[in-house]
Amino acid sequence: MLSWRGPGAVRKRAFHSYCLWTHHEAPGLGAAENAVCVCDGGERGAFHQKGASGQPYLWARLDRKPNKLAEKRFKNFLHSKQNSKEFFWNVEEDFKPVPECWIPAKEIEQLNGNPMPDENGHIPGWVPVEKNNKQYCWHSSVVNYEFEIALVLRHHSDDPGLLEISAVPLSDLLEQTLELIGTNINGNPYGLGSKKHPLHLLIPHGAFQIRNLPTLKHNDLLSWFEGCREGKIEGIVWHCSDGCLIKVHRHHLGLCWPIPDTYMNSKPVIINMNLNNYVYAFDAKCLFNHFSKIDNQKFGRLKDIILNV
Numbered sequence: 603m604l605s606w607r608g609p610g611a612v613r614k615r616a617f618h619s620y621c622l623w624t625h626h627e628a629p630g631l632g633a634a635e636n637a638v639c640v641c642d643g644g645e646r647g648a649f650h651q652k653g654a655s656g657q658p659y660l661w662a663r664l665d666r667k668p669n670k671l672a673e674k675r676f677k678n679f680l681h682s683k684q685n686s687k688e689f690f691w692n693v694e695e696d697f698k699p700v701p702e703c704w705i706p707a708k709e710i711e712q713l714n715g716n717p718m719p720d721e722n723g724h725i726p727g728w729v730p731v732e733k734n735n736k737q738y739c740w741h742s743s744v745v746n747y748e749f750e751i752a753l754v755l756r757h758h759s760d761d762p763g764l765l766e767i768s769a770v771p772l773s774d775l776l777e778q779t780l781e782l783i784g785t786n787i788n789g790n791p792y793g794l795g796s797k798k799h800p801l802h803l804l805i806p807h808g809a810f811q812i813r814n815l816p817t818l819k820h821n822d823l824l825s826w827f828e829g830c831r832e833g834k835i836e837g838i839v840w841h842c843s844d845g846c847l848i849k850v851h852r853h854h855l856g857l858c859w860p861i862p863d864t865y866m867n868s869k870p871v872i873i874n875m876n877l878n879n880y881v882y883a884f885d886a887k888c889l890f891n892h893f894s895k896i897d898n899q900k901f902g903r904l905k906d907i908i909l910n911v
Contacts, residue, residue, distance in 0.1 A: 658772035666725040672696035765871035791860035793905030
């Protein structure tokens with residue numbers, strides 16, 4: 603949902619919350635130190651070019667975290683009464699190893715050529731989603747590098763009250779970040795697929811905007827989340843004019859998540875998956891092929907989608 607700049611655009615702090623959020627433009631709203639590029643909906647991902655060929659590629663968020671000794675030192679520092687002094691990291695020794703293909707996020711602080719951790723003690727970064735990587739098998743299920751397309755959920759272009767699942771060219775998603783939602787992601791609050799037939803989708807950050815935005819007051823936000831149909835979401839992210847982002851999570855207001863009837867599951871969804879224009883056949887077991895069998899079918903809710911497997 604956010605408007606990130608590809609593997610990277612992380613501001614000062616990385617919040618570790620998952621699930622679908624809606625976003626709202628907030629020109630002039632000061633964000634500064636506490637603003638972040640936040641991810642919602644499930645697992646974080648970004649499209650960026652990879653390799654000399656410049657092929658569009660999906661990258662998954664992977665933060666480099668401190669080892670046990672460094673984490674203990676850092677926690678002791680945070681709880682110390684003398685924590686006004688600066689904490690010093692040794693990036694080469696204090697952090698767990700990451701894959702060679704890992705790259706640090708853009709715009710994070712650098713010291714002597716080394717990326718520095720944020721105030722949570724993590725170094726935000728990205729790794730490319732390879733086709734046969736079991737760790738990112740659900741990510742890879744929603745992209746096809748051969749045909750350079752991705753399985754995307756967003757509003758229908760002609761009907762804002764209708765959701766659409768379609769195959770989107772990777773070139774249209776370059777330098778964006780997206781969220782992975784589905785069967786095996788964070789408790790599956792949208793009821794997608796089943797254990798036998800898992801189903802996953804990508805949602806571009808910023809794809810869902812709030813129409814009736816509450817004011818930035820505690821009681822107004824609380825009333826909006828509790829009493830408004832549009833408020834049956836995990837949270838709000840404000841997009842600021844300086845590129846920073848601010849989020850309010852239901853948990854910040856003492857509200858629970860997930861909830862039984864989410865706003866996303868109150869909308870009908872149509873399948874737009876005509877693959878006849880592609881020269882070669884898709885793998886019979888892939889999600890693109892399964893969705894092509896129900897092309898142009900309309901369902902009352904996301905959880906009502908049944909694939910012809």
